[in-house]
Amino acid sequence: MSSRIKIPRTTPLRGEKFYEGKAKILYRTADKKLVIQYFKDDATAFNAQKRGTIVDKGVMNNEISSLIFRYLEKNGVKTHFVEKLSDREMLVRSLEIVPVEVVVRNIVAGSLSKRMGIPEGETLKRPIVEYYYKKDELGDPPINRDHALVFGLATGKELDKIDKAALKVNKLLVRLFKSVGIKLVDFKLEFGRHKNKILLGDEITPDGCRLWDAKTNEKMDKDRFRRDLGKIEESYQEVLRRVTEKLGKKKG
Ligand code: C5P
Numbered sequence: 188m189s190s191r192i193k194i195p196r197t198t199p200l201r202g203e204k205f206y207e208g209k210a211k212i213l214y215r216t217a218d219k220k221l222v223i224q225y226f227k228d229d230a231t232a233f234n235a236q237k238r239g240t241i242v243d244k245g246v247m248n249n250e251i252s253s254l255i256f257r258y259l260e261k262n263g264v265k266t267h268f269v270e271k272l273s274d275r276e277m278l279v280r281s282l283e284i285v286p287v288e289v290v291v292r293n294i295v296a297g298s299l300s301k302r303m304g305i306p307e308g309e310t311l312k313r314p315i316v317e318y319y320y321k322k323d324e325l326g327d328p329p330i331n332r333d334h335a336l337v338f339g340l341a342t343g344k345e346l347d348k349i350d351k352a353a354l355k356v357n358k359l360l361v362r363l364f365k366s367v368g369i370k371l372v373d374f375k376l377e378f379g380r381h382k383n384k385i386l387l388g389d390e391i392t393p394d395g396c397r398l399w400d401a402k403t404n405e406k407m408d409k410d411r412f413r414r415d416l417g418k419i420e421e422s423y424q425e426v427l428r429r430v431t432e433k434l435g436k437k438k439g
Contacts, residue, residue, distance in 0.1 A: 249275055251391070252390040267279040376391075
């Protein structure tokens with residue numbers, strides 16, 4: 188009888204922590220071009236004035252985001268996702284983040300509702316793409332294309348790519364969520380530079396998306412935390428359950 192030695196799949200070991208944000212920690216790996224993104228349970232809102240914990244949010248968000256990134260990649264969107272490493276860890280390509288947060292909206296809600304004086308829930312006749320300057324100290328103020336260009340946050344070519352990718356992601360996500368009985372109201376994306384390419388970065392989770400149940404309009408996202416609506420964990424769990432049912436539970 189021959190005893191065969193199983194060689195374990197080598198996963199990049201966590202190196203030095205180089206960034207800690209509100210919901211995630213980033214670690215270096217032995218490979219300069221790869222980074223480990225660790226998902227925390229901490230939740231913040233209103234530019235970190237409100238703080239709390241959502242039990243197992245990190246685990247749920249890592250899985251939701253992994254499933255969604257795989258789905259987007261399969262449909263031709265270039266992302267930083269490489270593979271899910273563990274419950275809370277995702278291996279991603281290192282990015283030089285473009286300091287422009289991109290919000291895509293399909294239905295009026297949140298700050299758009301306040302700014303325009305229109306009640307939440309009105310469906311827009313076409314998606315709106317907005318830019319915000321990624322700067323915590325300033326509370327991420329809204330900016331336009333000219334600001335991004337004149338202040339050197341991104342080039343025109345990069346913004347064209349970002350707009351195109353954001354609208355493609357919107358189409359794919361609207362379709363995905365619709366198929367599991369969820370309205371995609373709005374969401375935030377971040378992009379970064381990697382080897383002369385613009386890749387979708389960060390995460391796609393109920394932390395950064397507004398998701399409403401298609402039948403009841405019940406909120407299934409971080410607004411439950413922001414607005415003290417309760418049943419936060421249950422809502423994230425339900426989003427995970429529906430997305431998993433649709434996209435399957437594959438490894439890697
Ligand atoms: O607050 P506002 O209506 O502008 O948010 C639009 C969308 O962007 C929401 O889905 C919200 O969760 C997301 N967002 C985010 N991070 C921010 C600002 C907004 O994920 N810093």
